[in-house]
Amino acid sequence: MQGEYLAQLGNCAACHTARGGEPFAGGKAIHTPFGAVYASNITPDPVHGIGSWSAEAFYRAMKHGVNAQGRLLTPAFPYTNYTSISRADSDALYAYFQQGVKPVAQASREHELGFPFNTQLALAVWRVLFFSPEPDTINSIALRADSMPANDPKGFKNEVERGRYIVNGLGHCSACHAQRNALGAVSSDGLLSGALMPMQDWYAPSLHAREEAGVQHWPREQIVAFLKNGVTQNASALGPMAEVVAKSTQYWRDEDLQATAAYLQSLPVYPAPSKKAAKVSPQTLSQGAALYAQHCATCHGENGQGIQETDGLAQQGILPSVTKIPALAGNRAVSLSSSANLVRIILAGGYAPSTAGNPRPYGMPPFVHVLTDDDIAAVTTYIRASWGNQANAVSASEVVAQRRGVLQ
Ligand code: HEC
Ligand code: HEC
Ligand code: HEC
Numbered sequence: 001m002q003g004e005y006l007a008q009l010g011n012c013a014a015c016h017t018a019r020g021g022e023p024f025a026g027g028k029a030i031h032t033p034f035g036a037v038y039a040s041n042i043t044p045d046p047v048h049g050i051g052s053w054s055a056e057a058f059y060r061a062m063k064h065g066v067n068a069q070g071r072l073l074t075p076a077f078p079y080t081n082y083t084s085i086s087r088a089d090s091d092a093l094y095a096y097f098q099q100g101v102k103p104v105a106q107a108s109r110e111h112e113l114g115f116p117f118n119t120q121l122a123l124a125v126w127r128v129l130f131f132s133p134e135p136d137t138i139n140s141i142a143l144r145a146d147s148m149p150a151n152d153p154k155g156f157k158n159e160v161e162r163g164r165y166i167v168n169g170l171g172h173c174s175a176c177h178a179q180r181n182a183l184g185a186v187s188s189d190g191l192l193s194g195a196l197m198p199m200q201d202w203y204a205p206s207l208h209a210r211e212e213a214g215v216q217h218w219p220r221e222q223i224v225a226f227l228k229n230g231v232t233q234n235a236s237a238l239g240p241m242a243e244v245v246a247k248s249t250q251y252w253r254d255e256d257l258q259a260t261a262a263y264l265q266s267l268p269v270y271p272a273p274s275k276k277a278a279k280v281s282p283q284t285l286s287q288g289a290a291l292y293a294q295h296c297a298t299c300h301g302e303n304g305q306g307i308q309e310t311d312g313l314a315q316q317g318i319l320p321s322v323t324k325i326p327a328l329a330g331n332r333a334v335s336l337s338s339s340a341n342l343v344r345i346i347l348a349g350g351y352a353p354s355t356a357g358n359p360r361p362y363g364m365p366p367f368v369h370v371l372t373d374d375d376i377a378a379v380t381t382y383i384r385a386s387w388g389n390q391a392n393a394v395s396a397s398e399v400v401a402q403r404r405g406v407l408q
Contacts, residue, residue, distance in 0.1 A: 002142035003096025006089055009141065009256065010082065010170035011248040015039040024097070025049075025104035030076045031199040032184060034117040037076040038109035045103040058097070059090040064133050072123040074111065075131070080186060081172035084134040084165065092142035130185035139165050141256070156259075163263025166256055171248075176204035176240060177213070193270065196340065201405050202239050203338040207264060209272035212336060215264050223261035227252065229357030233308065235333065236326045236352045238345055246353035272337060280385050280393045288382025291375055295367065296383075304329035304387040324362055329387035339394045340402070342380055346371075347399070348406045368406055373399040 007013070016039045018027040026041040044051035050058065050068070057068035065079035066072055073079060085093075116122045139156050156162040167173050168190075177192040184198065194206030194213070205212035215223045222232050227249040230237040237245045249257070293302075300306055306327030328334050333341060349366035352358060367376065373396040380399075384391035 001092075001096050001100050003092040003094070004100055005251075005253070006093050006142060006170060007096055008248055008251045009166065010093075010172070011244065012042070014243065014247050015077075016042050022102070022104045022106070024101050025106045026108050027106070032076055032113075033198050034184065035111065035113035037074050037111045037113065039077070040108040041104060041106055042097055043101050043104045044098050045105050048105055048107050049103060050097060051103060053094075055091050055094045058094040059085075059087055062090050062093070065127070065131070072120050072127065074113075074123065075126070075184065078172045078175045080131055081169055081174060083131075084137065084169040086137045086140045086143075088138070088140040088143045089170075126183060126185070130183070130188070137165075141166070141170075159259045159262045160266050162256070162259035163261070163266075166260050167263050171260065173207070177207055191270075192267065194272070196338065197240065200240070201340050201344050201402050203336065203340045204240070205332075205336055205338075206270070206272055208267055208270045210269065211272045211332060213332070214267070214269060215261070216267065216269050218265075220258070220261050220265070223264060224254075224257045225357070227257055227260065229355050230353035230361070231326070231358050234327060234331055238333065238341060238350055238352075242351065242353040245355065250353065250355040250357075278392055280381055284378050284381055284393065285385065287375075288378040288380075289386075291371065291379040292382055295370070296379065299325045299362075299364075300328050301325075304331075304383065304389075328383050329389065331389075334383055335389045335391035337391065339380065339384075339391075339398060342384075343376065343394060343399055343402045344406070346376055346380060347402055366406075368403060373397075373403065 013023065015028055015030060016024045016026055018025070021027055022043070024042045026039050028039050029036045030039065041049045043049040046052045053061075053068045061067050061073065062079060062082045062085050064083070065075065065077065111118065139161070141162075143155075156165065174186050174192055176197055177194060178186045179191075179193060179195045180186055180198065192207040194204060194209070196203050207213050207215070210217060215226075226232045226235055226237070227245060230242060230245040230250065249260075252260070304327060306329075307325040309324045326333075336342070345364055347366065347368045349364045351363045352361035354361055371379070376399045377394050377396040380394040383389065384394065
């Protein structure tokens with residue numbers, strides 16, 4: 001079913017399927033600065049789900065963020081992105097959620113938002129300030145794949161247009177990669193210029209900056225490989241991005257990955273705000289070097305070169321080289337001006353997503369119970385200042401704050 005593919009493209013399950021819960025029966029909490037919001041049951045159950053909804057009502061929810069009962073929906077449901085969906089794609093999704101998903105009789109949970117954010121009035125005001133529905137479009141992923149000839153004039157003008165439709169629409173990359181204001185609205189400049197994710201100590205880097213997550217200078221195939229496999233020679237998907245790859249982009253069709261890559265490459269390039277790397281004390285560096293040799297070098301290499309996999313599919317030229325252990329030398333994730341992700345991965349460890357191209361990812365062990373705050377600050381500072389990496393030092397107090405989050 002086309003709709004099933006679109007649900008993967010839009011990663012509906014990321015929010016609507018709770019861990020260990022029935023598919024799309026809801027119940028998963030999304031923590032916002034205004035309180036917890038629970039994704040709804042969107043199975044075709046007529047009472048608790050959307051079984052009694054019309055296709056029109058479903059389209060209105062996607063495009064306008066208003067549900068079948070006329071309730072304004074919170075923008076934790078990323079309708080500010082989904083608003084660009086075409087009626088054809090909405091109908092394909094609707095057909096899938098009515099016919100392809102098992103109905104589950106489970107009530108949606110009430111949100112736990114503080115006053116005034118729990119009121120319809122607040123949402124109405126928010127919408128006036130920050131939301132305008134996109135004009136209707138005939139562009140469609142579903143129709144195109146089924147019945148439209150490749151160069152149908154009613155379809156996308158070109159590959160970049162298709163990529164824009166995916167990235168800004170169902171793909172909702174801006175939900176994490178764009179800055180938000182104090183009221184949680186994605187900035188209206190339309191840029192994906194990087195943001196600290198609300199309530200999570202993860203920084204989603206700028207897709208406009210070469211020093212961050214911009215891929216304008218990457219070979220096209222490497223971008224496709226990153227989204228498909230979750231790893232490439234000099235980048236690996238971590239934390240929330242690993243989930244995006246695991247649940248969504250690894251399943252995207254090649255034409256959609258290619259279009260996404262084309263669009264990401266068409267984004268204007270802006271330099272990331274640079275913080276001048278301050279002088280690091282020699283003691284910190286030698287402390288960091290010793291810790292690195294003891295705890296990290298077996299995997300990441302004495303010179304931060306990592307371990308590349310050269311066998312299997314990569315060797316036969318079927319897949320681009322898949323990384324076993326990412327290099328730290330020349331790795332943008334290591335020298336981002338925000339050290340949030342770095343401290344987080346060293347404290348909590350993690351896995352790259354398991355994908356067809358990298359089915360058994362190696363894990364990064366957690367150091368939360370192994371290294372002190374001071375140690376982690378020193379080793380992080382060391383890898384940010386070695387092998388050509390040039391980034392500012394990390395202080396023990398930054399580690400303290402993150403450790404609290406990891407231990408919670
Ligand atoms: C980032 C999390 C997130 C993603 C991704 C997401 N949703 Fe939701 N969705 C929510 C939340 C939270 C609500 C509840 C909003 C409210 O009640 O105000 C919701 C509500 C809805 C509703 C309204 C249900 C009702 O009974 O009022 C529909 C329909 C819906 N989502 C469909 C989808 C579809 C289809 C997708 C994938 C294309 C999707 N959602 C992806 C978070 C998400
Ligand atoms: C749920 C939040 C979230 C969403 C949605 C999301 N990202 Fe990310 N992304 C992140 C975070 C956090 C990082 C930094 C961690 C890392 O390097 O993997 C990241 C990193 C990246 C990188 C940098 C890779 C590197 O290390 O050089 C690229 C490229 C990227 N994302 C592209 C995308 C695209 C394209 C989409 C939409 C299809 C998307 N992201 C959607 C959170 C997200
Ligand atoms: C057992 C092997 C192993 C050891 C030991 C290890 N790592 Fe890792 N590390 C990994 C793997 C595998 C990944 C990729 C994880 C992922 O993608 O989520 C990784 C990821 C990372 C990343 C993120 C790189 C990126 O591309 O986003 C950093 C930074 C890092 N490790 C630093 C360290 C430091 C510092 C130490 C020592 C304190 C260390 N690692 C010890 C295996 C290891």
